[in-house]
Structures are given as structure tokens and as C-alpha cells.
Amino acid sequence: MKDIVRDGDPVLRQEAADVQFPLSAEDQQLAKDLMEYLVVSQDPEQCKKYGLRAGVGLAAPQVGVSKKMASVLVPPTEEDGESPFTDVIINPVIISESVQAGALTEGEGCLSVDKDVPGFVPRHDRITLRYYDVNGEKHQLRLKNYPAIVCQHEIDHLHGILFYDHINKDQPFTRDDDMVMID
Numbered sequence: 001m002k003d004i005v006r007d008g009d010p011v012l013r014q015e016a017a018d019v020q021f022p023l024s025a026e027d028q029q030l031a032k033d034l035m036e037y038l039v040v041s042q043d044p045e046q047c048k049k050y051g052l053r054a055g056v057g058l059a060a061p062q063v064g065v066s067k068k069m070a071s072v073l074v075p076p077t078e079e080d081g082e083s084p085f086t087d088v089i090i091n092p093v094i095i096s097e098s099v100q101a102g103a104l105t106e107g108e109g110c111l112s113v114d115k116d117v118p119g120f121v122p123r124h125d126r127i128t129l130r131y132y133d134v135n136g137e138k139h140q141l142r143l144k145n146y147p148a149i150v151c152q153h154e155i156d157h158l159h160g161i162l163f164y165d166h167i168n169k170d171q172p173f174t175r176d177d178d179m180v181m182i183d
């Protein structure tokens with residue numbers, strides 16, 4: 001289990017490098033580690049045992065690797081439902097996005113930012129995401145609300161952007177009237 005680097009480490013402010021296919025053994029292991037962290041962190045037992053913070057997304061720069069790769073594991077909304085989105089996204093690109101904004105009602109947390117930064121993080125409520133999976137398969141899909149927010153948060157990491165960069169300094173809880181508030 002790799003260590004999470006914290007805000008202040010320059011790697012979090014770099015433009016990450018494209019990943020080459022076929023994946024090297026090292027990049028295959030990186031993909032596994034990024035997803036394993038989320039799985040373990042979302043299990044209350046293991047979370048406590050390993051003293052981890054729970055997350056639904058983790059980008060390679062957050063473990064000190066400046067490559068365009070991130071894991072996303074959005075838990076099911078109902079008990080036995082299926083995850084709205086789970087994959088390791090490689091060289092992801094948002095190819096279209098809604099004008100309508102969306103934001104988490106409770107603000108955003110980040111495994112690399114220990115301090116709580118209150119405020120709405122305005123993002124696009126809906127996106128069309130293009131990415132490659134670990135097998136080099138190309139995917140293109142539309143996401144909305146929470147999965148869309150999480151993917152935008154993770155893709156930001158690949159461009160050296162942190163969530164609080166988007167928070168309005170003067171009015172952190174400012175919102176335009178048609179912004180979708182996501183619980």
C-alpha cells in the first residue's frame with residue numbers, strides 16, 4: 001500500500017505524463033494499487049485496521065507517480081445495488097460537458113489535503129468521458145452527478161489542480177441558481 005503524498009508536494013501541482021500502452025509491469029501494479037486502496041478504504045474494518053481515510057477516487061500523482069492514471073470506485077447507492085462507476089481510468093479526457101454546474105452539497109474532501117476546506121466546488125453536472133482501461137480498451141461514456149464529480153476531481157489531479165482551487169475565495173458557498181446540488 002503506497003503512501004499518499006500531501007498538499008505541498010510539488011508532484012500534486014505537475015501536469016502528469018501520458019501512460020504508454022501496453023502497460024509496463026510497473027504500471028499494471030500501479031493500477032492495482034490505486035484500486036486496492038479504494039477497496040480497502042471503503043471497508044470500515046480494514047479502514048480502521050490500516051488507519052486509512054476512505055475515498056472513492058485516487059489519482060497516481062497522489063501516490064507520488066506523475067502519470068495520467070486514476071482509480072474510481074463509486075459505491076452503490078442502495079444496499080445490494082451495483083456501483084454507478086468503477087474503473088481505472090488511463091489518459092482520460094472529458095470530451096464534452098454540461099453548461100449546467102453541479103457541486104457536492106457537503107463540499108469535497110481529498111486524501112492529499114488534510115485540512116478541511118469548506119465551500120462549494122462548482123463542476124459540470126454531466127460529462128462525456130473518454131479513457132483507456134488497463135487492457136488498452138477505449139471507453140467513452142456519459143456520467144452525471146456524483147460519479148461525474150468524482151471523475152472531474154480525479155482528472156483535475158492529473159493536471160495539477162486541487163479541489164479548493166475552484167472554491168470562490170470571497171463567497172465559498174456561492175452558487176448559481178441552476179447549479180445541481182448533489183448529496
Ligand SMILES: CNC(=O)c1cccc(C)c1Nc1nc(N2CCN(c3ccccc3Cl)CC2)nc(N2CSC[C@H]2C(=O)NC)n1
Nearest residue numbers: 042054055056057075104106107108109110111149150153
Ligand atoms: C468537506 N466535506 C466533505 O468532505 C464531505 C462531507 C460529507 C459528505 C461528503 C460527500 C463530503 N465530500 C466528499 N466525501 C467523500 N467521501 C464520502 C465518504 N466516503 C466513504 C466513507 C466511509 C466508507 C465508505 C466511503 Cl465511500 C468516501 C468518499 N469524497 C469526496 N470526494 C470529493 S470527489 C473525490 C471524493 C474522495 O474520494 N475524497 C477523498 N468528497
